[in-house]
Amino acid sequence: MTATVRIAAGQGFWGDWLEAPYRQVTGGPIDYLMMDYLAEVTMSILQKQKSRDPGLGYAKDFVPLMERLLPLLLQRRVKVTSNAGGVNPRACAEAVGAAARKLGLAGKVTIGVVTGDELLGRLDELLARGQALRNLDTDRPLSDVRDRVLSANAYLGAGPVVEALRRGADIVITGRVTDTGLTLGPMMHALGWRPDAWDLLAAGTIAGHIIECGAQASGGNCLVDWERIPDLANVGYPIVEASADGTFEVTKHPGTGGRVSVAGVTEQLVYEMGNPAEYITPDCVADFTSIRLAQRGKDRVRVSSVRGRPATDKLKVSLAYFYGYKAVGTLVYAWPDAYRKAQAADRVLRQRLADLGLRFETILTEFVGVDATHGRLARGAGVAADLPEVQLRIGVRARDQAPVERFTREIAPLILNGPPSVTGFAGGRPKPEEIVAYWPALIDKREVQPCVELLRV
Amino acid sequence: MQLRALAHARSGDKGDTANIGLIARTPKHYPLLVREVTAARVARHFRGMITGPVERYELPNLHALNFLLHGALDGGGTVSLKTDAQGKVFSTALLRMEVLVPR
Numbered sequence: 217m218t219a220t221v222r223i224a225a226g227q228g229f230w231g232d233w234l235e236a237p238y239r240q241v242t243g244g245p246i247d248y249l250m251m252d253y254l255a256e257v258t259m260s261i262l263q264k265q266k267s268r269d270p271g272l273g274y275a276k277d278f279v280p281l282m283e284r285l286l287p288l289l290l291q292r293r294v295k296v297t298s299n300a301g302g303v304n305p306r307a308c309a310e311a312v313g314a315a316a317r318k319l320g321l322a323g324k325v326t327i328g329v330v331t332g333d334e335l336l337g338r339l340d341e342l343l344a345r346g347q348a349l350r351n352l353d354t355d356r357p358l359s360d361v362r363d364r365v366l367s368a369n370a371y372l373g374a375g376p377v378v379e380a381l382r383r384g385a386d387i388v389i390t391g392r393v394t395d396t397g398l399t400l401g402p403m404m405h406a407l408g409w410r411p412d413a414w415d416l417l418a419a420g421t422i423a424g425h426i427i428e429c430g431a432q433a434s435g436g437n438c439l440v441d442w443e444r445i446p447d448l449a450n451v452g453y454p455i456v457e458a459s460a461d462g463t464f465e466v467t468k469h470p471g472t473g474g475r476v477s478v479a480g481v482t483e484q485l486v487y488e489m490g491n492p493a494e495y496i497t498p499d500c501v502a503d504f505t506s507i508r509l510a511q512r513g514k515d516r517v518r519v520s521s522v523r524g525r526p527a528t529d530k531l532k533v534s535l536a537y538f539y540g541y542k543a544v545g546t547l548v549y550a551w552p553d554a555y556r557k558a559q560a561a562d563r564v565l566r567q568r569l570a571d572l573g574l575r576f577e578t579i580l581t582e583f584v585g586v587d588a589t590h591g592r593l594a595r596g597a598g599v600a601a602d603l604p605e606v607q608l609r610i611g612v613r614a615r616d617q618a619p620v621e622r623f624t625r626e627i628a629p630l631i632l633n634g635p636p637s638v639t640g641f642a643g644g645r646p647k648p649e650e651i652v653a654y655w656p657a658l659i660d661k662r663e664v665q666p667c668v669e670l671l672r673v
Numbered sequence: 674m675q676l677r678a679l680a681h682a683r684s685g686d687k688g689d690t691a692n693i694g695l696i697a698r699t700p701k702h703y704p705l706l707v708r709e710v711t712a713a714r715v716a717r718h719f720r721g722m723i724t725g726p727v728e729r730y731e732l733p734n735l736h737a738l739n740f741l742l743h744g745a746l747d748g749g750g751t752v753s754l755k756t757d758a759q760g761k762v763f764s765t766a767l768l769r770m771e772v773l774v775p776r
Contacts (some may be wrong), residue, residue: 256750257750257751352688353688353689353690437683439681439682439683439764439765440681440696440698479681479696479698482694482696482735482736482737483681483682483683483694483696484683485694485735485737486683486692486694486696486732486735486737486739487683487684487685487692487694488685488686488687488692489685489692489694489730489739490687490692490739490741491730492730492732492739493730504732504735505731505732505733505734506734507734507735508734509735539751539752542752542754544754578747578754580747580754580755582755582756584756588756588757589756589757589762589765589766590762590765590766590769591721591722591766592721592722593718593719593722593766593769594766597769609756611754611755612754613748613752613754651751651752652751653748653750653751653752654688654749654750654751656688
């Protein structure tokens with residue numbers, strides 16, 4: 217057990233800055249590198265990849281990244297927690313193991329593999345046993361979409377991450393473990409926190425929430441005084457330094473860009489927040505109204521007095537199901553009368569879609585440069601008559617592919633047979649896209665058994 | 674006065690619900706936010722842009738309010754046709770609101 221533990225965020229989502237993990241490992245002392253890859257619908261994308269090739273289904277970027285970092289991680293005794301395993305953590309671990317052997321590190325790396333979150337193969341059995349898996353937002357029963365379900369995973373907590381670390385894992389690769397569990401796990405392991413120390417678990421959960429989106433806690437996407445945040449090109453990703461008593465400080469490596477401030481950390485705390493007094497995870501219920509923040513020097517914020525309550529007897533389940541099709545087309549109209557031309561083009565297009573008898577669930581028009589982000593609130597503030605250009609952005613959604621396919625052929629003709637001064641169509645005809653929708657539900661905890669295996673490379 | 678002078682904000686999504694965390698620029702502005710930026714006023718502000726109700730939660734410790742705007746994202750996530758399908762900039766739309774500031 218140690219007095220403090222340093223956990224560094226390396227990725228806030230799949231697609232985040234590839235340099236960040238390397239800089240976290242080399243920029244100063246850290247104990248753990250935490251990398252979150254899974255957003256709500258990522259699992260279904262990975263499930264699709266796995267159904268085409270049983271050796272896939274994980275965040276592929278993770279493997280070359282580990283190949284680059286492994287020698288440094290071993291040299292600096294930095295451990296890794298990541299949910300890069302997606303729907304195939306074992307295959308991900310095997311791929312990292314192969315990379316380690318290629319580097320001549322055979323016998324030196326232990327990989328912990330966390331599974332047990334996968335429920336797809338057990339869905340009918342679970343439904344038969346009375347787990348209705350009702351949609352948390354709409355209260356509809358899963359039977360509505362049962363035949364279209366593509367993936368189903370329970371959110372596991374920090375428990376199996378702790379177990380993998382306790383059994384000697386250098387790298388913990390998980391499936392659908394919560395973003396916060398990847399940070400809380402190392403804290404519980406390193407600081408000896410018991411699984412019923414609710415205030416401590418809530419503190420670790422809040423630490424995880426602060427750093428799970430990477431640089432969003434250290435100056436990225438930060439609205440307050442945004443123009444004065446220094447050197448974002450060189451932004452330092454956040455690091456949590458946690459003490460055994462549950463207090464922790466958020467900071468970043470010296471010499472990096474960005475900013476760690478009370479205002480910036482507060483922005484991240486309220487990000488994707490529901491009821492702040494009840495932030496429910498598999499590990500505990502954290503109370504965000506108990507948090508105390510204080511600036512403790514440049515780029516250092518102290519977080520203290522966090523309170524938590526016992527975990528519930530449920531786990532959240534993330535299901536994905538096939539919904540239908542959508543497509544979005546865009547054209548750019550130039551001054552003079554850019555907005556009026558774009559509006560006229562929208563009317564022409566809608567009339568042609570109607571004349572063709574095409575049926576859509578939704579047709580949505582936005583005028584980028586006028587109202588795409590703030591809707592009528594922006595139009596109400598007045599639209600400048602001499603806007604240099606406006607982008608017409610029109611999208612359609614339907615359960616069937618045919619009308620969406622036909623829509624994609626109706627954009628380009630407007631270039632020659634619609635209102636004038638139109639450009640910006642170099643991308644060609646838009647492609648119909650399959651919609652995989654998200655279905656959040658709850659399941660009794662006792663139905664889910666997390667599993668930890670070790671792969672010794 | 675426009676809310677942007679008194680507060681900053683960040684927003685995100687949960688399914689078809691957008692959340693907006695509204696944070697006072699200084700602690701002394703927090704009571705004013707509590708008084709002026711009610712759930713009912715936010716619902717009026719976004720009328721026609723959201724299909725569900727607005728809920729408000731208070732975080733006096735962070736001088737912040739959290740709003741949940743239900744039915745804000747045309748189905749949310751992958752289903753939505755909106756540019757801002759994940760409600761990332763709903764926060765800035767709230768900052769357009771005009772509030773009464775005592776002199």
